[in-house]
Amino acid sequence: MKIYVPGDAAARALGADAVAAAVASQAGLRGLDIEIVRNGSRGMIWLEPLVEVETEAGRIGFGPLEPADVPALFDAPETHPKALGLVEEIPFFKAQTRLTFARVGRIDPLSLADYEAEGGLAGLRRALEMSAEARLDEVLASGLRGRGGAGFPAGIKWKTVAGAKAAQKVVVCNADEGDSGTFADRMLMEGDPFALIEGMAIAGLSVGATQGFVYIRSEYPNAIAVMRAACDAARGAGLLGPALLGNGPAFDIEIRVGAGAYVCGEETSLLNSLEGKRGTVRAKPPLPALHGFMGRPTVVNNVLTLATVPWIFAHGAEAYAAFGVGRSRGTMPFQLAGNIRHGGLFETAFGTTLGDLVEGIGGGTASGRPVKAVQIGGPLGAYFTPADFDMKLGYEECAERDGIVGHAGLVVFDDTADMGALARFAMEFCAHESCGMCTPCRIGSTRGVEVIDAMRAGDPEAETLLRDLCEVMTHGSLCALGGFAPYPVLSALNAFPAEFRPPRKEVAE
Amino acid sequence: MSQAERISEIVACHRGREGALLPMLHELQAAFGCVPVEAHKPICAALGITAAELQGVIAFYEDFRAAPQGRHVIRVCRAEACQAMGAEAMIARLERALGVRLGETVGAVTLEAVYCLGLCACGPAAQVDDRLIARATPERLAEEVRA
Numbered sequence: 001m002k003i004y005v006p007g008d009a010a011a012r013a014l015g016a017d018a019v020a021a022a023v024a025s026q027a028g029l030r031g032l033d034i035e036i037v038r039n040g041s042r043g044m045i046w047l048e049p050l051v052e053v054e055t056e057a058g059r060i061g062f063g064p065l066e067p068a069d070v071p072a073l074f075d076a077p078e079t080h081p082k083a084l085g086l087v088e089e090i091p092f093f094k095a096q097t098r099l100t101f102a103r104v105g106r107i108d109p110l111s112l113a114d115y116e117a118e119g120g121l122a123g124l125r126r127a128l129e130m131s132a133e134a135r136l137d138e139v140l141a142s143g144l145r146g147r148g149g150a151g152f153p154a155g156i157k158w159k160t161v162a163g164a165k166a167a168q169k170v171v172v173c174n175a176d177e178g179d180s181g182t183f184a185d186r187m188l189m190e191g192d193p194f195a196l197i198e199g200m201a202i203a204g205l206s207v208g209a210t211q212g213f214v215y216i217r218s219e220y221p222n223a224i225a226v227m228r229a230a231c232d233a234a235r236g237a238g239l240l241g242p243a244l245l246g247n248g249p250a251f252d253i254e255i256r257v258g259a260g261a262y263v264c265g266e267e268t269s270l271l272n273s274l275e276g277k278r279g280t281v282r283a284k285p286p287l288p289a290l291h292g293f294m295g296r297p298t299v300v301n302n303v304l305t306l307a308t309v310p311w312i313f314a315h316g317a318e319a320y321a322a323f324g325v326g327r328s329r330g331t332m333p334f335q336l337a338g339n340i341r342h343g344g345l346f347e348t349a350f351g352t353t354l355g356d357l358v359e360g361i362g363g364g365t366a367s368g369r370p371v372k373a374v375q376i377g378g379p380l381g382a383y384f385t386p387a388d389f390d391m392k393l394g395y396e397e398c399a400e401r402d403g404i405v406g407h408a409g410l411v412v413f414d415d416t417a418d419m420g421a422l423a424r425f426a427m428e429f430c431a432h433e434s435c436g437m438c439t440p441c442r443i444g445s446t447r448g449v450e451v452i453d454a455m456r457a458g459d460p461e462a463e464t465l466l467r468d469l470c471e472v473m474t475h476g477s478l479c480a481l482g483g484f485a486p487y488p489v490l491s492a493l494n495a496f497p498a499e500f501r502p503p504r505k506e507v508a509e
Numbered sequence: 510m511s512q513a514e515r516i517s518e519i520v521a522c523h524r525g526r527e528g529a530l531l532p533m534l535h536e537l538q539a540a541f542g543c544v545p546v547e548a549h550k551p552i553c554a555a556l557g558i559t560a561a562e563l564q565g566v567i568a569f570y571e572d573f574r575a576a577p578q579g580r581h582v583i584r585v586c587r588a589e590a591c592q593a594m595g596a597e598a599m600i601a602r603l604e605r606a607l608g609v610r611l612g613e614t615v616g617a618v619t620l621e622a623v624y625c626l627g628l629c630a631c632g633p634a635a636q637v638d639d640r641l642i643a644r645a646t647p648e649r650l651a652e653e654v655r656a
């Protein structure tokens with residue numbers, strides 16, 4: 001009998017290790033021969049630790065489980081108070097379109113056999129048979145855009161690198177995932193690491209790169225361990241190494257660890273960091289595609305971008321592009337975070353509305369109070385209000401309302417949130433993480449904190465100052481840290497101006 | 510093995526790699542709890558960089574430090590998704606319960622802020638030594654360091 005107890009960091013933070021130990025000891029006591037699989041998370045974080053028992057009818061879920069709930073799992077599973085029925089029939093799961101996350105939660109993350117049995121490596125095998133031209137056309141035709149935030153078409157980036165002449169080229173996976181409210185990269189790496197490896201291999205093959213790096217933030221020790229083990233396994237099986245799958249060109253991957261700098265998620269800062277330097281941002285041009293790691297032509301792509309590539313090659317660009325809205329093709333793993341009842345990861349086609357995700361799928365706030373604001377796209381993303389619940393989630397659709405999709409984290413706040421304090425925090429965070437290369441960001445963000453404090457103390461001139469400052473930061477910053485920090489600030493100010501003024505004095509009786 | 514021997518072993522193990530400095534600093538810190546000043550000269554010699562360059566890199570990254578932390582390190586997330594779940598108030602209560610302020614080490618306990626642990630759907634998030642803790646409360650975190 002197989003019992004699945006997630007090894008995902010969120011599940012573990014909610015007690016999955018103790019539950020796994022209880023399952024093992026209860027099985028031992030009963031002399032049962034079971035296999036415990038530490039799978040990835042299904043993404044229904046409010047149900048974690050979510051244990052699944054394999055039955056003839058399918059996998060039955062139980063959660064959120066505590067060790068004390070485990071004996072009943074063996075004694076009377078049918079009447080278990082935390083039984084959830086077939087996991088894949090749970091509405092939150094069933095309503096998804098899981099392409100990038102197709103295998104996450106289903107398989108043993110480190111079993112190549114599981115990976116292949118669930119469709120893994122089909123994409124790479126097909127790519128190996130295609131012409132160089134056809135491979136690049138496939139990525140272009142899929143409409144796949146960078147999932148790290150900027151939404152740049154992956155196919156165009158790959159074409160540029162493929163066209164560059166160099167003795168060695170590089171594929172760098174950006175796994176710095178620093179945005180608050182996002183955890184999809186982490187879940188993918190922990191739940192289906194071979195998908196990322198296969199995607200990087202296809203990228204290497206397509207652009208002619210032999211060297212690969214995954215740059216993972218140090219805050220993700222679990223993901224680092226899984227990715228290291230997966231690369232070793234892939235090398236051992238001949239998937240990676242001197243010949244991809246035994247007959248392709250050479251390609252190998254090294255795991256590198258960040259060191260606690262948010263700005264190192266910016267691609268040129270990341271490259272400096274990989275080279276062993278301070279993670280300051282480089283001016284563009286030259287583009288990393290032509291002059292990247294150690295001056296070599298380099299593809300830098302987000303985890304989700306790369307991990308989606310195998311699906312595209314296995315099922316065809318058209319099948320992928322059939323999903324989505326406008327110029328946002330395919331699916332996006334949205335992350336429902338913060339004060340939300342059903343928090344977790346929900347992969348669906350672009351075009352779903354904000355309200356569907358927050359109120360429908362997410363079930364509103366965890367506190368049960370009204371939703372006040374939703375920040376989309378991390379600390380540099382705008383705050384939206386329930387008035388925007390009709391907004392379709394897509395790159396252009398969000399830009400039209402002065403926001404970004406970013407890495408698709410949705411952070412929900414209830415009506416107790418202090419929007420002035422959150423705007424101040426956005427400036428404080430920018431000041432804390434600024435790489436120092438340009439004045440609007442380095443000095444402007446610190447000034448921003450002061451000006452917001454002045455507004456909240458009642459200075460009537462401060463609002464104009466803040467707006468001017470945001471203007472300078474937007475247009476005068478070298479990268480999006482300084483350039484986008486005004487998004488959360490101005491969106492909060494425009495929607496909740498009263499929260500930037502001194503608290504109203506109580507009228508004397 | 511003496512400290513100097515261990516340092517030269519770590520430096521030698523990474524020096525041949527491209528962009529060796531961060532992996533080297535991470536491993537030194539794993540071994541000593543910090544990047545000891547005694548390691549500066551060997552690193553500079555192995556990588557052909559100046560003391561100022563090395564200092565610049567160490568200072569740039571939040572992770573690297575010159576002195577070890579407390580025996581227990583509590584990291585609490587201050588980023589937005591955790592704020593939405595009351596992280597600021599939780600941290601304030603924790604500071605009072607422990608008698609340690611953010612950024613300080615008192616006795617065996619270091620308390621520091623972190624900006625997102627990837628546990629944003631089950632905040633407030635925290636980490637005590639190498640254990641991640643979701644839906645953290647001051648009581649739970651204080652208990653973890655007493656355990």
Ligand SMILES: Cc1cc2nc3c(=O)[nH]c(=O)nc-3n(C[C@H](O)[C@H](O)[C@H](O)COP(=O)(O)O)c2cc1C
Nearest residue numbers: 146147148174176177178265266267301302305480
């Ligand atoms: C301050 C800052 C932080 C960023 N952090 C990340 C990150 O953590 N992960 C990521 O993939 N992209 C991040 N980006 C975007 C990258 O610069 C780059 O656009 C991306 O890695 C390209 O890959 P993609 O096209 O697949 O999205 C960040 C950008 C900025 C300005």
Ligand code: SF4
Nearest residue numbers: 435437438441479482
């Ligand atoms: S905007 Fe800020 S982080 Fe970006 S390059 Fe300028 S100083 Fe560095």
Ligand code: FES
Nearest residue numbers: 586591626628629
């Ligand atoms: S915001 Fe706290 S864990 Fe992500």
